[in-house]
Amino acid sequence: EEDGYDLWLRYRPLQQASQVQQQARSISYAGKASPTIQAAIDELRRGLQGMTGKVPASGTSVADGAIVLAKAGALPQGFKADGLAALGPEGYLLKSATVNGKRVTVIAANEDIGVLYGAFGLLRALNTGKALAAIDERSVPKLQLRVLNHWDNLDRTVERGYSGQSIWNWWELPDIRERQYVDYARANASLGINGTVLNNVNSKAEILTAPWIAKVAALADVLRPYGIKVYLSARWSTPLELKETKTADPLAPEVAAWWRAKADEIYRTIPDFGGFLVKANSEGQPGPQDYQRTHADGANMLAAALAPHKGIVMWRAFVYAAEKPDDRAKQAYDEFKPLDGKFAPNVLVQVKNGAIDFQPREPFHPLFGAMPQTPLMMEFQITKEYLGFAMHMAYLGPLFEEVLKADTKQRPNGFTVAQVLEDTDHGQRPTGMAGVANIGSSRTWSGSHFDQANWYAYGRFAWDPQGDSRAFAQEWAMQTFSREPQAVTQIVDMMMRSREAVVDYMTPLGLHHLMDTGHHHGPGPWVDNLGRPDWNPTYYHKADKKGIGFDRTATGSNALAQYAPGVAQRWADPRTTPEELLLWFHHLPWDYAMPSGRTLWTELVARYDRGVTEAEGLRARWEKLKPLVDGRRYDEVAQRLDTQVREARWWRDASVAYFQSVSGLPLPPGARKPE
Ligand code: GCU
Numbered sequence: 001e002e003d004g005y006d007l008w009l010r011y012r013p014l015q016q017a018s019q020v021q022q023q024a025r026s027i028s029y030a031g032k033a034s035p036t037i038q039a040a041i042d043e044l045r046r047g048l049q050g051m052t053g054k055v056p057a058s059g060t061s062v063a064d065g066a067i068v069l070a071k072a073g074a075l076p077q078g079f080k081a082d083g084l085a086a087l088g089p090e091g092y093l094l095k096s097a098t099v100n101g102k103r104v105t106v107i108a109a110n111e112d113i114g115v116l117y118g119a120f121g122l123l124r125a126l127n128t129g130k131a132l133a134a135i136d137e138r139s140v141p142k143l144q145l146r147v148l149n150h151w152d153n154l155d156r157t158v159e160r161g162y163s164g165q166s167i168w169n170w171w172e173l174p175d176i177r178e179r180q181y182v183d184y185a186r187a188n189a190s191l192g193i194n195g196t197v198l199n200n201v202n203s204k205a206e207i208l209t210a211p212w213i214a215k216v217a218a219l220a221d222v223l224r225p226y227g228i229k230v231y232l233s234a235r236w237s238t239p240l241e242l243k244e245t246k247t248a249d250p251l252a253p254e255v256a257a258w259w260r261a262k263a264d265e266i267y268r269t270i271p272d273f274g275g276f277l278v279k280a281n282s283e284g285q286p287g288p289q290d291y292q293r294t295h296a297d298g299a300n301m302l303a304a305a306l307a308p309h310k311g312i313v314m315w316r317a318f319v320y321a322a323e324k325p326d327d328r329a330k331q332a333y334d335e336f337k338p339l340d341g342k343f344a345p346n347v348l349v350q351v352k353n354g355a356i357d358f359q360p361r362e363p364f365h366p367l368f369g370a371m372p373q374t375p376l377m378m379e380f381q382i383t384k385e386y387l388g389f390a391m392h393m394a395y396l397g398p399l400f401e402e403v404l405k406a407d408t409k410q411r412p413n414g415f416t417v418a419q420v421l422e423d424t425d426h427g428q429r430p431t432g433m434a435g436v437a438n439i440g441s442s443r444t445w446s447g448s449h450f451d452q453a454n455w456y457a458y459g460r461f462a463w464d465p466q467g468d469s470r471a472f473a474q475e476w477a478m479q480t481f482s483r484e485p486q487a488v489t490q491i492v493d494m495m496m497r498s499r500e501a502v503v504d505y506m507t508p509l510g511l512h513h514l515m516d517t518g519h520h521h522g523p524g525p526w527v528d529n530l531g532r533p534d535w536n537p538t539y540y541h542k543a544d545k546k547g548i549g550f551d552r553t554a555t556g557s558n559a560l561a562q563y564a565p566g567v568a569q570r571w572a573d574p575r576t577t578p579e580e581l582l583l584w585f586h587h588l589p590w591d592y593a594m595p596s597g598r599t600l601w602t603e604l605v606a607r608y609d610r611g612v613t614e615a616e617g618l619r620a621r622w623e624k625l626k627p628l629v630d631g632r633r634y635d636e637v638a639q640r641l642d643t644q645v646r647e648a649r650w651w652r653d654a655s656v657a658y659f660q661s662v663s664g665l666p667l668p669p670g671a672r673k674p675e
Pocket of ligand 1 (some may be wrong): 158159201202279283318357385
């Protein structure tokens with residue numbers, strides 16, 4: 001019975017097993033294996049056993065049919081690894097070669113971690129049907145920090161987690177080191193994820209006390225061989241709350257001294273500790289502004305404490321306050337843009353993909369490309385807070401890709417978000433991407449089988465922000481479900497359509513933040529009685545008798561002015577604004593003529609209808625796959641798709657009925673009838 005625990009590391013038997021077995025008879029490494037090299041050897045043994053039916057021998061000699069693990073400086077004699085040095089500490093190359101007359105496959109890298117990534121790369125190649133005999137691949141991560149953000153609380157609840165309890169069993173740490181931590185490390189290393197922030201951005205002071213540091217150190221020990229550093233979310237007011245200082249003012253010497261001593265304490269037990277992630281002056285969290293200091297003052301004080309240990313600060317730009325009600329979308333840019341160039345070199349500003357909050361669709365965040373003097377890292381949300389939790393199928397690959405490929409036009413020849421992140425002009429500056437994890441202790445890790453693909457795609461994009469979401473879906477499906485071409489095609493097709501279906505039945509044409517209060521599951525466009533205006537869905541859609549949408553042009557909030565002129569000019573006119581962002585930027589009359597020739601109202605209803613039809617289509621497609629998918633996983637997915645169809649109809653019916661109640665318009669001819 002497949003329960004999903006093995007993720008994409010299932011290593012099912014290959015059709016060409018006997019041939020591959022000839023080419024992978026042994027694993028050779030010439031030196032004394034470090035824990036990282038040992039992890040590579042173990043993974044190759046596990047994977048090859050699964051795929052070929054035989055466990056390869058391992059040792060130091062190079063025989064015919066060997067997989068040779070090699071580091072620069074100790075390459076097999078006669079093997080030419082052109083350009084190896086350029087692959088950096090984490091890159092690798094895979095090459096079939098003849099060495100001393102023996103046919104071998106070489107995994108070469110500069111450092112141990114590159115060898116481990118290469119081993120996973122080789123297994124992925126085999127798993128997705130590539131032939132070893134002609135393999136010739138090289139791969140280098142384009143971002144330095146490829147990080148998961150766990151919004152995990154210390155009581156094992158997970159903020160916006162839909163996959164059971166936190167996998168961190170804090171009660172039993174540091175003594176009990178669960179096997180699942182190793183499997184977590186393997187899964188992440190297979191994608192190249194090299195950092196994890198263990199605790200929620202809404203952080204507690206206790207995490208930085210000695211007993212908790214000991215627990216964190218135990219996790220760091222388990223993750224280290226897999227190249228994964230641990231980081232912590234730090235609560236701004238920690239020293240004050242622990243009553244060890246009288247203030248949390250970043251410019252007070254006692255505060256800076258406290259953080260320096262705290263950093264020293266952490267690094268004594270975790271010498272490769274990554275650093276801090278900070279949510280400050282956002283949604284009620286404390287921060288430097290409580291003392292009339294800036295985000296830069298706060299970040300730089302922490303950065304100074306970490307710098308002697310080579311630690312970094314990831315300072316979040318997700319800020320918005322009730323006192324600025326005109327447009328929440330503007331606040332991050334307003335606060336951070338003036339601070340460009342004011343951050344210490346070991347600070348990255350971590351920016352959500354869009355200016356509101358992980359909606360099914362948002363335009364890219366205007367800060368990307370707008371802070372040239374500051375390293376910016378991306379924050380994506382893998383857990384689907386606003387896309388149906390783990391109950392709806394929504395493959396996020398296309399969402400990630402859409403944002404990464406967006407052109408900020410901050411340079412004359414174009415400057416995509418991916419290029420902003422890669423920051424190739426500045427050489428040594430840190431670069432990175434963070435993903436809010438969807439991992440928990442559910443048997444599937446991610447709450448559902450298909451949500452594993454979102455973890456997978458995130459990791460692949462963090463390695464290569466210019467990657468291709470369809471290719472990642474295909475790789476994932478082949479490794480996770482089936483190599484049967486018919487099954488792969490169908491599964492990939494479902495995945496690729498799924499996110500747009502969610503956009504259509506929840507928030508079409510640029511609508512956003514219409515989810516019901518607090519939990520964000522299900523429709524709530526009518527909600528207008530919350531304590532803060534910018535929490536109410538009515539604030540975002542602004543529908544009335546005459547029209548709908550948020551005017552962010554010069555006649556409205558003018559949030560558009562935060563984008564480069566090339567973007568702002570195009571989006572200032574509804575005629576040249578992409579339809580999918582229309583109501584994000586414009587308030588338009590219900591009878592506005594859409595390019596389709598329909599009125600806005602008719603088009604809006606048609607989008608809602610299309611979303612439901614697409615959800616029904618996902619369900620029907622899955623049914624056809626029944627003979628090709630194992631029973632347990634088939635059923636578990638089918639139940640979720642049934643739920644999705646029901647909830648898509650709920651979204652559609654409730655939203656259309658509500659907008660009708662505001663506009664007074666009848667259902668357009670040909671529209672679906674409410675269920
Ligand atoms: C969203 C989410 C919160 C989270 C916040 C953040 O608002 O609903 O749960 O804390 O984002 O990113 O800080």
